[in-house]
Amino acid sequence: MxxxxxxxxxxxxxxxxxxxxxxxxxxxxxxxxxxxxxxxxxxxxxxxxxxxxxxxxxxxxxxxxxxxxxxxxxxxxxxxxxxxxxxxxxxxxxxxxxxxxxxxxxxxxxxxxxxxxxxxxxxxxxxNRFTNEAVYLKKCIDEGYLGDIYKAKAGWIRRSGIPGRGTWFTNKEVAGGGVMIDLGVHYLDLALYLMGMPEPTYVTGATYQNFAHTDKRNRNGYKGNPNGIFNVEDSANGFIGLQDGATVNFEFSWASNIDEDQTFIEILGTKGGASIINGELKIHSEILDSCVDISPILNPNIKLKNEFEHFTNSILSSEELLAPAEHGVYMMNIIDHFYLSAEKQEPVFFEKNNNCYKRLSSIC
Ligand SMILES: NC(=O)c1ccc[n+]([C@@H]2O[C@H](COP(=O)([O-])OP(=O)(O)OC[C@H]3O[C@@H](n4cnc5c(N)ncnc54)[C@H](O)[C@@H]3O)[C@@H](O)[C@H]2O)c1
Incomplete structure (x- = not known):
């Protein structure tokens, strides 16, 4: 150029x-x-x-x-x-x-x-991969500060957060799914990305639709369409088994009768654990005979990644992408298995000895 x-x-x-x-x-x-x-x-x-x-x-x-x-x-x-x-x-x-x-x-x-x-x-x-907290935590994990990662939890739960009942977001043909493909894509992605995107072995999922009948649970500022379609889930739960033996629990909702909205990631390793809850990063470990909680004060002099600058630079200098299209394939294959599991009401396995970029023939 x-x-x-x-x-x-x-x-x-x-x-x-x-x-x-x-x-x-x-x-x-x-x-x-x-x-x-x-x-x-x-x-x-x-x-x-x-x-x-x-x-x-x-x-x-x-x-x-x-x-x-x-x-x-x-x-x-x-x-x-x-x-x-x-x-x-x-x-x-x-x-x-x-x-x-x-x-x-x-x-x-x-x-x-x-x-x-x-x-x-x-x-x-x-x-969400580009927040200062996520960039810092990814570095901590990659440099071994948490040890071997064996378990994670991810979620984004809203009390009243449907992005417009009856808009394209609630139409399966246009959106591809409901809260799982909308919010799940963000936070399940973040958990798996922090874990190093291990190959999945199976997914168990469940979907629910309980708020399609009311406009009361629209996200603040988002209008519904009374004549629109609502044929997707407003709540989703699941569990992923990974080839390295680690597991991930997840929970997402656009609408649910909970106390308050929350976003959360929890990553547990053999040497330490970490959480990002509503954007706040904490690291949990032990020093001598006691457990300790660490709230990192991120160094303001270190320039962390900006999504837009990063993509622009990657074009000018071939900088390696932090969220390449291949990672989108990884996530969408997991989501395909999630929806199939929810439909069949049973765990759905990935083909053995295959990487997850290939998918079950029943899904194709
Ligand atoms: N990363 C995030 O935090 C985040 C947040 C919200 C939405 N999103 C994603 O962004 C996308 C858009 O979401 P949104 O909330 O802005 O939706 P939106 O409905 O507000 O905007 C979509 C726009 O696309 C236009 N459009 C439709 N068909 C088109 C076509 N063929 N050519 C050109 N324009 C067309 C519509 O007229 C509309 O203006 C979705 O994929 C959504 O998942 C991401």
Whole structure:
């Protein structure tokens, strides 16, 4: 690439794109915000106006063909991620694709294959991997401070947090699933990433739908559509067995009768444990004859990773990606097994001696 700025385009100018992608990419001095595309042209125009973006499109193919872009963010509803990402790759554009990478493992794998053919790159928008606490904890684990990791717990539970009853989020065909594919993708990913993404051997899952009948449990600020579809789970529980003998428990809910909302990760190792609860990191271990709790004061002089800067730099310098598309395949294969287990009401095993990028033929 020459010394010109990195030419950036946004596809899908909804809530997340504006709050997360445009607000962050617009801060980078080596990014030029070139164009925005949304089928809802008003959303596109509004975002373009706010961020002073000169070109607005209704059709992503037109934008990609005309604008000679280096990066696009794909921030559309989930079922569109695969086709849009593959189209961008085929036309020489790197993709920062929102989570979930695709609505199942098979589609996620198609993205990886297209990426490999294109020589371009795809990063999944797994922002929770980029928090200072997660970056620091990952380093602690990788450098052996917690010993061998044998158990983890992950969850994101909301009391009233349906992202709009009857919107695309609650429509299986468009979203691919409910809370598991929405919030589970973030926190189960974080637990498994911290553990080093061991190969899974089996998944046991259960899904529940108890709040589809009421608008009372919508997330604050999110409107429902009374005529829309709600055919996904609003609560999910499960257990994963991993090839190295470690296990992960998980629990997610958009709506449930709990005391209060919580996000949590707990990682247990032979030398120490760690938790990130509602964003707060603690490390638990022992010194001499006593157990100790450590609350790290993260060094403000150490520059930790910024998701948007990291992806931009990876294009300019081949910096290794922290959330590559292959990790999206790993996660979507686990989620496929989770949904199959919930449907069959029994554990579902991965093929023996296979890595998890391959999947059970019954799921394909
Ligand atoms: N990483 C995170 O923390 C996070 C948070 C929220 C959402 N997300 C993800 O971001 C994506 C978008 O979620 P959202 O909450 O912004 O949804 P949203 O409904 O607010 O926005 C989606 C936008 O995509 C547009 N769109 C639909 N089809 C399109 C097409 N063919 N071409 C161009 N634009 C199209 C819609 O008009 C809308 O403006 C989802 O994949 C979601 O899972 C990630």
């Amino acid at each position: 020459t010394s010109r700025k990195v030419r950036y385009g946004l596809i899908g100018a909804g809530n997340n794109a504006v709050k997360k992608h445009l607000s962050n990419y617009s801060r980078l001095s080596n990014i030029e915000l070139v164009a925005v595309c949304d089928v809802n042209i008003e959303n596109g125009r509004k975002a373009a106006e706010t961020y002073n973006i000169p070109n607005v499109y209704k059709n992503y193919q037109d934008m990609i063909i005309k604008e000679d872009l280096d990066i696009v963010s794909v921030c559309t509803p989930n079922s569109l991620h695969t086709d849009i990402t593959i189209y961008a790759l085929q036309n020489g554009v790197n993709v920062h694709c929102e989570k979930p990478l695709a609505i199942n493992g098979k589609e996620a794998q198609r993205i990886v294959e297209a990426k490999n053919r294109s020589g371009k790159n795809v990063m999944v928008g797994l922002n």
